[in-house]
Amino acid sequence: MPSREMSLMDGGKLAGLGRPVQVIAVTGGKGGVGKTSVAVNLAAALAPSRRVLLLDGDLGLANVDVFLGLSPRYTLAHVLSGERTLDEILVEAPQGFHIVPAASGAAHLANLDAATHLGLVQAFSALATRLDVLIIDTAAGIAHGVTQFSQAAQQVLVVICDEPASLTDAYALVKVLSRNHGVRRFRVLANMTRTHGMGEELFRRFERVTARFLDVVLDFVGEIPEDDCLRRAVRAQRTVFDLYPSSPAARAFKRLAGRADTWPVPAGPRGNLEFFVERLVQRTPVRLEAVR
Ligand SMILES: Nc1ncnc2c1ncn2[C@@H]1O[C@H](COP(=O)(O)OP(=O)(O)OP(=O)(O)O)[C@@H](O)[C@H]1O
Ligand SMILES: [Mg+2]
Numbered sequence: 001m002p003s004r005e006m007s008l009m010d011g012g013k014l015a016g017l018g019r020p021v022q023v024i025a026v027t028g029g030k031g032g033v034g035k036t037s038v039a040v041n042l043a044a045a046l047a048p049s050r051r052v053l054l055l056d057g058d059l060g061l062a063n064v065d066v067f068l069g070l071s072p073r074y075t076l077a078h079v080l081s082g083e084r085t086l087d088e089i090l091v092e093a094p095q096g097f098h099i100v101p102a103a104s105g106a107a108h109l110a111n112l113d114a115a116t117h118l119g120l121v122q123a124f125s126a127l128a129t130r131l132d133v134l135i136i137d138t139a140a141g142i143a144h145g146v147t148q149f150s151q152a153a154q155q156v157l158v159v160i161c162d163e164p165a166s167l168t169d170a171y172a173l174v175k176v177l178s179r180n181h182g183v184r185r186f187r188v189l190a191n192m193t194r195t196h197g198m199g200e201e202l203f204r205r206f207e208r209v210t211a212r213f214l215d216v217v218l219d220f221v222g223e224i225p226e227d228d229c230l231r232r233a234v235r236a237q238r239t240v241f242d243l244y245p246s247s248p249a250a251r252a253f254k255r256l257a258g259r260a261d262t263w264p265v266p267a268g269p270r271g272n273l274e275f276f277v278e279r280l281v282q283r284t285p286v287r288l289e290a291v292r
Contacts, residue, residue, distance in 0.1 A: 020265045023134045023275045025057070025153035029169030031140035033161045034191040036063045037230060039137035041249070044095040044239040045257035050132040052097035053090070057149045058139040060110020062102035068093045069237030072101035077109055079123070080116065087128050095239055098129065114144050121152045124275050133260075134275060140169075142176050151181035152274050155263055157221070160206055161192045167206055178216045182272055185217045187263070189256065192226040199223025221259055224252045 026039040036058070043054040056064035056076075065072050072091045078084040090098045103109050112120070124134070136153060138146045150156045156177065160170045170188075177183040188206065190199030203220040210216055224230075227249035233240040240250045269277050 019132070020279045021131055021134050021276045022155065022260075022263065022265050023136070023153040024155040024157055024260065024263075025136045025138055025150045026157050026159060027138040027146060027150050027173060028159035028166070029140070029142065029171075029173040030161075030163070030166045033159045033163075033166050034224070035140070035159050036067055036137050037234065038157070038159050038189060038191060038224065038253075039135050040064060040067045041230075041239050041241065041253040042256060042260065043093075043097045043133075043135050044241045045250075045253040046133055046135075046260065047096040050261070051130055052133045052135065053100065053127075053129070053131045054093075054097060055100040055134060055136045055149075056102035057136040057145070059102045059112065059145060060104075060106050060108075061139065062104040064099050064137055065091070065101050066104075067234060067237065068095070068099065068239070070099065070101070072099075075101045075103040075106075076120070077103040077106050080109070080112075080120070086123055086126070090129060095242065098131075110139075110145075112145060114148065117145055117148050118273050121148065121273055121275055125278050142173050146173070147176055147181055148273075150177055151183055151272050154266055154274070155187055155260075156183055156185070157187045157189055159189050159191050160202060161190065162194070162198065162202055167202075167209070170206065171209055174210055174216055174218075175214055178214050182270070184215070185219070187219050187221045189221050190223040193223040194226055196223075196225075222252065222256055224249055224256070 026035050028035050043052045046052050054064055056062050070091055074084045074089040079086055079089060091101055092098050136149050138149050158170050160166050174186055188203050190202045193199045207218050225248045227247055229244035229247035230240045230249040233243045240247055244250055
């Protein structure tokens with residue numbers, strides 16, 4: 001059996017290198033604020049125009065496959081044990097994007113040590129599958145798995161909702177990511193809003209606290225209304241686009257996708273271990289004077 005390191009980097013294929021990939025980590029601190037709902041529906045909203053890969057970053061409590069009604073045969077557990085490569089475990093969702101499934105109930109996946117977790121981030125560089133956008137659905141909390149996926153992404157999308165614990169947990173996450181992981185910029189999405197404009201108000205409240213204590217930049221990226229159509233879609237294991245394409249939630253995700261499409265991909269690496277860092281390095285012009 002190949003060693004764990006070998007299997008993670010299997011192939012070392014350079015074919016996928018080229019255009020930079022937009023990497024969006026969907027996070028939020030608190031459980032149940034809608035991270036998986038946002039990740040799945042944002043992927044579906046981007047899929048018609050972009051090659052999207054959705055990574056189930058809730059490693060030990062996989063949800064993405066359940067949200068989409070998929071039953072993957074292989075998961076990240078097989079990649080980590082060396083039995084399969086990342087390319088081999090990709091599953092195509094009927095909505096036109098691919099997912100990297102995690103395993104459910106696998107405690108050893110939920111508690112990966114930091115080095116293995118970083119190896120997983122690096123393994124994406126060897127993906128032969130071409131893609132434009134990688135979306136990561138992260139777990140609740142601020143464990144290192146969540147912070148490592150977030151710092152390795154180019155965009156950190158923080159989902160908040162109108163509950164005190166959501167704001168305190170999102171604050172704790174932003175604090176850890178900014179102080180310990182060098183993340184300065186956050187995109188904030190308000191979910192389950194009950195009236196139009198409530199999301200912006202919620203964002204202002206969140207921003208007031210963070211601006212007082214943390215050195216970060218927050219961008220409000222919109223709101224997703226509380227919508228029973230979304231709840232019904234989750235129960236039916238479909239996206240809200242399939243079932244209710246003109247529902248308020250589906251339209252809000254379409255707007256979010258339009259905005260996400262305009263987020264710039266950084267011009268070069270930031271010094272952290274990032275997803276697809278080689279593609280960022282490739283884009284950085286070589287400065288001869290710096291080499292001398
Ligand atoms: N905009 C919304 N309108 C109505 N219901 C929603 C909305 N967003 C999420 N929900 C519901 O909230 C529940 C929790 O959502 P979800 O599983 O996406 O949260 P999560 O943050 O990923 O949770 P966890 O931290 O456990 O992974 C789901 O059952 C979903 O149907
Ligand atoms: Mg989730």
